Structure formats: C-alpha cells, structure tokens
Amino acid sequence: MEFNFTVTGGDFISAGHASSEVKKVLQKLNVDPKITRRIVVALYEAEVNIVAHAYSGTIKASIDTEKITLVLDDEGPGIPSIEQAMQEGFSTASEKVREMGFGAGMGLPNMSKNADELNITSDVNKGTRVEIITWLNNKAKA
Amino acid sequence: MLTTFAATISLKTNLNIVSMEIKSLLAHTEGNLITTQISEDIVFENAFASDLMSDVLTLDASNTILITGLANLQTIRTAEMSDIECVIIGRNKKVTPDMLELAIKSNICLIESPFSVFKISGILYQNGIKPLY
Numbered sequence A: 001m002e003f004n005f006t007v008t009g010g011d012f013i014s015a016g017h018a019s020s021e022v023k024k025v026l027q028k029l030n031v032d033p034k035i036t037r038r039i040v041v042a043l044y045e046a047e048v049n050i051v052a053h054a055y056s057g058t059i060k061a062s063i064d065t066e067k068i069t070l071v072l073d074d075e076g077p078g079i080p081s082i083e084q085a086m087q088e089g090f091s092t093a094s095e096k097v098r099e100m101g102f103g104a105g106m107g108l109p110n111m112s113k114n115a116d117e118l119n120i121t122s123d124v125n126k127g128t129r130v131e132i133i134t135w136l137n138n139k140a141k142a
Numbered sequence B: 001m002l003t004t005f006a007a008t009i010s011l012k013t014n015l016n017i018v019s020m021e022i023k024s025l026l027a028h029t030e031g032n033l034i035t036t037q038i039s040e041d042i043v044f045e046n047a048f049a050s051d052l053m054s055d056v057l058t059l060d061a062s063n064t065i066l067i068t069g070l071a072n073l074q075t076i077r078t079a080e081m082s083d084i085e086c087v088i089i090g091r092n093k094k095v096t097p098d099m100l101e102l103a104i105k106s107n108i109c110l111i112e113s114p115f116s117v118f119k120i121s122g123i124l125y126q127n128g129i130k131p132l133y
Ligand SMILES: Nc1ncnc2c1ncn2[C@@H]1O[C@H](COP(=O)(O)OP(=O)(O)O)[C@@H](O)[C@H]1O
Pocket: A045, A049, A050, A052, A053, A054, A074, A076, A077, A078, A079, A085, A086, A090, A091, A092, A093, A102, A103, A104, A105, A106, A107, A108, A109, A128, B054
C-alpha cells in the first residue's frame, strides 16, 4: 500500500494533515496503538520540520506486512550539519514557528527515539530527505 | 455511547486510582466544554502542562489530560498524534472554529477555563490526577 502527500512550507494550518491521514490508515489496519503512536509522532515532527524549515515537500508512506516506510523529501535550505541538528536544543526556528509550539530543537531527537531506523540526507540549498522505518513485528523497539 | 455532560462534581474511585471525568473537570476548572460529544466511559489518570508541543510529543502515557496556554490548530494536532483525549486551555484563550472542527473529528474533548495553567494544574493535582514526571 502506498500513500502520497504534499506539504507546503509555512502552512501551519495544514501541517499535520498527512500525519493524521497515516494515523487513520494504521488504525484501520489494526496496527498496535503504541506502534501507531510512535510512527505518527515521528512523522508529525518531520512534517512540521518541512513546514517550519523548508519551502515545499512530499511524503510517501509505504506499508507492507513487515514494516512502514515513510520518506519525506523537501526543497529547502538543507541542513549544513546533521550531527549538530540532531542535538537536543539545537534550533534555527523562527519566532513564528515557536509561537506554534515548536522550535525547541526537540523534533529530530524525538524522531530518532520513536523510529526503528532514521536516515537523514541533506544538500545545502537544495533540500532534505528523511526516511523513517518502523517494523511492525518482533523487530520493533520495546 | 456519546453524550453531553453537565457540570456537576463527581469523582470516580477505581482501584485506588482517583480519576476525574469530564463533568468533574468542568466543575473544578469552572470550564466551558467546547466539544459537545465525548465518550462517556472516559477516565483520566495523568495530566501534563506545557505550551511546547514538541515536549508533549515526547509523552508515552495514556489517559492523559493536556493543560496548555497554547490555543492553535497544532495544539489539537499534537493531542491527536499523542493519543491525548482531553485538552484544557487556560486563561480564557478562545478555541477557534477550525480547532473545534478538528477536535470533534479526532474525538478530543476541549475545555476552555478562565483559570491559569498553574491553577488548573494545582486543582487537578489536589483531586488525584497524577503528574507524568
Ligand atoms: N527539513 C528541514 N530542512 C531544513 N532544516 C531542517 C529540516 N529539519 C530540521 N532542520 C534543521 O534542524 C534543526 C533541528 O530540528 P528539530 O530537532 O526538529 O528542532 P526544531 O524544528 O524545533 O528547530 C532545525 O532548527 C533546522 O535548523
């Protein structure tokens, strides 16, 4: 099963729409609510990152019996140092993003906590790709 | 079953866990229930107070109430992703129509309270609602 969404930078009204749709699908598929929560929390932080830091992006959710793979691709400024960005508290978020309740530099660390696998690649001045993999069966995190 | 609650005080004792239902929440916080349809068997054990949604998204608990001063659409989105079924908005901040629409769709109970986040937290704590940290 595959689902595709588009994300618009700066659009804090629609932010979270894709995460919400993915949650509904996982609920319909009777995925364990705890696994579902981990997936959608990681996805939501990643979706908000596109809205907060990039210009536009796409989200592809692929679901099979073993795992869920989420790929978020954006066009944006990119991340100069992923290592630095992964550190708790590091943020370049604007005042507007902070007014929305984000921008404390906790998103990437929390994505890493909730995902079984998190892969981030980025080209400065081009964009960022975030891949979140969650195993549905025994390989899953506790 | 879905129903509309009236603001009367009622505390439920459940295996030594004192939990609050929506109607007692409303009475204790002098709150205004904004969503009209909520599940009747809902029981709350924990609460977390924050204006930082990234902080809320780190929670790993069920039956939790979010107390916040942040009234925007992402407050409701955050509750939806975190499986939080009740959000109390402090200091008379107003729930917007799009927040209400999303809360109803996501089965989230929304309460507006005139009290500060600090006062709401204190009242719920006194009434047996547990902190998460
Ligand atoms: N998709 C992205 N495009 C560009 N920069 C990003 C992206 N995602 C994250 N970043 C960078 O990494 C930092 C840390 O991200 P995160 O941990 O989610 O914290 P926050 O979003 O609260 O700033 C951001 O402030 C930003 O500088």
